[in-house]
Amino acid sequence: MLFNRPFLAPFAFALRNMRQRMGRTLLTGLGIALGVAVVLSIEITNVSTLDTINTVFNLAAGEANLLVSTDNLLAGMGETLPEELVDRMAAFEEVELATPTLRVNTLLASEASEWELEIGFTGAAAGTILQLYGVDVVRDPELRVYKFTAGRLPSPDAYEAVLPADYAAEKDLALGDDLVLLVPGSGVARLEVVGLLASEGVALFNNGVVAVAPLSVVQELFNHRGEIDEVGLKIVPAIASDPDALDALKDRLEERVGRNARVIYPAARGQLVSRMLASFQAGLQLFSGIAIFVGTFLIYNTFSMTVVERTREIGMMRAIGMNRWHVLGLVMVEASILAVAGSAVGLVFGVVQARALMLVTGAFLAAGDAVITVTPQALLQSLFVGIVITLGAALFPAYQATRISPLEALRARAQTGEKVRPAVWVTGLVMLALGLANIYVIPYRASVYFNILQGSVLLILAGATLTVPLVVKALEGAARPWVRRLYGGEGALGSANVQRSVGRTTLTVAAMIVALAMIVGIGSISISFEDDFTSWINASLGGDLYVTSPVKLRQSFLGQLATVEGVEAATPARFHIVQVAARSLPPETADDDDTVYFVAIEPETYRQVSSVEFTSNQGDPEANWQALAGGDAVFLSSQLAETYNLNQGDTIWLKTRRGEKPFRVAGVIVDFFAQGQTITGTYRDLGAYFSEDGADRITVKVAEGYTIDEVSQRIKDRYGEQRNLNVQTTTSFKAQIQGLLDQSLALFDVLSLIGVVIGSLGVVNTLTMNVIERRREIGGLRSLGMTRNQIVRMVLAEAFSLGLMGALYGLGFGFVLAQVMIQSMNSMSGYDLEFVFSPTPFLVGLALAAGISQLAALAPARRGAALNIVEAIKHE
């Protein structure tokens, strides 16, 4: 009995009302859940992405509080340090333990022939490359976790190794077997497997494709005698637990490590990778904002309906003595129940959705299985957003409910004609103008531009929505003849219904705007991006063959390669990691760890096989090349040019082995490699300033009269075995990159799908309400002889007109949104993307608008058709 416990009465009321309108309750709940899910999943994805990066790097650091490292922040790509640094560090009394690591990339000999260059957007190699760690087998276990399932650690200086048990099983290796590895120069080395590791600690490095051997053995096999690339330092707890003391110690240690070594915190390594993902994450954030916006609409929509529908009931309650606060409470209690339930379900959805998103992000990271980090903060934050938004959106309808007069209950039919006050659409027009001006007219500083753009998007969306009432009549009038042709006389009736509740129509159109804008915007971006990307691939990935090896290629090999029959030209490239000096950094980003790739090329040979794409206004390409070849000069990627605010002719300072040195910017180029975190320079400078040589990749151009396959085969035959070469055609490499791009763009398709769901929910919601509200009327039409089919057509026609209006607005807004998104990406990342207009996304959007509106209308239409006539006309 409802009245036994008075304080529960509002809840009981609300629950009854919700149960009575089960369909709508579920729909709204679903809307809330979806919104919360989007917010949560994006939050999780962003946090998890960073976590994954950090995990990868932290794992490698073990319990080290500090690392002594080269300037090389990514594994296996660079210079080394002298081994004596270990003792020098251990001499500090604050250093409890100092233990060296030498990490090399190699392959199982049995897999050498199948190996393919894998490349992620981060530029990091992943996959089948085996990382071999040379460590101090006595001391390392104090720093890193070794958990054996069988066997033991290698003995010092013995040709022995330990492997993750899973990896060993996969490769059919047992204790006592030989691990056969490729080593530089020629041939292979054999290490006896003496221990197998459980999936913990060390066994997780490089996704478990790892082996650990004594340091001396790895130094020997890989020609790195006396060299290491890292020293892990464990600091006494008193200092380790005090950030300031640790920082002071770090500075003191740094004074003793010499020029080319640095003391860093383990976490610093994830930074480069994190930065590369920044623009991607910003994009996700924008969607999060849109999801919230749309969610608000849907909820507002539903509660408005509920209040309209219950006008009589509420009037009656007021008549028998309920005051306005009671009425407000009644609506808000219902909103609270929905908010909590919907948000809770949304959390579950969100975690699931995050998994899907992380699959895509995982591909970006080239880090294999990504870790999903669900923090209590993220959960609470999403829950909070869901509840606050729901309550906020319900507040206005609740207020409107309080304004219902008791007299409403006495009227036979509440036939309130809606009048839209001019203030509404005038505000809309102003917002629209302001938003458009922000985007197209007012030049903002780059640092605030991104936020302004995002704000403007919402401003335009809200503004556009508010102007809908102004044009509903005209648009519907224009649409009606078409609708009549398609659906007949009952279609015209249905179309006219759009004008009846302008508020509701507006909300539906708004949902369609968002849906279509997402589809069109995302589609346009994909196309623009692909367009740019493809032209970059074609310009910069020249040549016919790529010759790569898991171990660094020697310079001398280049000469040998050039003598192979059919090779017209060959040019090397080396990806070296460098630091940009603080004086070149803009003041607001002056952290001292700005790490980028120095891509060394040989200008002369490079131009024989490939080319670069200069951005606009870079003058004569020939002069730029000459400037580069002259030395102390670099080409800057457009992204870095933007980040550092540098132009052609300016100077960028890099930290070199000889201190900070100036390089002239000879040109700004388009470069997507490593998300454009690249500076292209010459081999001469690489040698002079970084004491580096060798090649990570050699690009070969095939002479006329020879086929690519033929030359590829010849190179493989002559050097393949001996040098562990991989020879890949440019075409297949391009296809690989293209595949990676498609994979990332697939994420956008997922987001488009969310758009479709949002639009559909809007249409379903509105039409269901309309049908419910017009039961009597539909009953009347049936009694006049309308068939069930005609009722279906009438509702479909109404949806069609709604869809048409949504399409008109949505496509226009999508056009703006696409440009804004591209500008945002440009301002965030420094890409120089051009907006490429393509009719395809617009046509797809139009087709989807028609599809969404018709499919979403099907259920409400059937509901209308299935009405029991007698019940409907009795219904008061």
Added chain:
Amino acid sequence: MTEPSTDVLLRAERVTKTYQMGSVEVDALRAVDFEVRRGEFVAIMGPSGSGKSTLLHLLGGLDQPSEGEITLAGQPLSQLTDDEITTVRRRKVGFIFQFYNLLPTLSAQENIALPLVIDGENVGLHTARLNTLIDLVGLTDRGDHRPDQLSGGQQQRVAIARAFINQPEIVLADEPTGNLDSRTGTAILELLQRTCREMQATILMVTHDARAASYADRVVFLKDGQVVHHLGENGKGNSVEAIMDVMAGLEL
């Protein structure tokens, strides 16, 4: 007054309607036998809840009887599909309701033409009939008004014109004056009567108002779902007093 012809337009044979209310069965109609001949103006009377509306709904094919058969213009409804019944309703039946049931978005004229639209007719070809009807119901200068700009009586006039636009064989009216003051009600009843004659239509009207029933040629009395009395079998009108007498007896 035209002589009613003898052929039967509408016939109910042993019609029973049972509603299931949870575990209880409510018999709204019990084995009702009933006929309307072409050209007649028949009233159904009875106290509230006696089954008048239910019977009217069944006769118009808005609902199906639990037992028994209804034959409209020679067609047994039980043998028709829902769509066929709908077509019968569209072409041969006109409905008038207590609460008018007009479409709020359409003008009076459009509301009247609605059955033509539903039937897929080109309204333009029927302007003559449309205008005749509008004149007949006295809305000549109100054709462009929307329902919320019309009084209750005017709205009911629109509903009447709408019921006749397709030249139906029979018009079914459920308490057409129930929501109107007595003067307006009288006007509506006179209009119905006049229209019935001029268009040679057949009218079946449900009412619990004796004065309204007195406009009919014949009155059938229902109580507890059964036909309990007839008045005016000879086709002559009945006085209000005679009808009130019968009603008083029924409501005891």
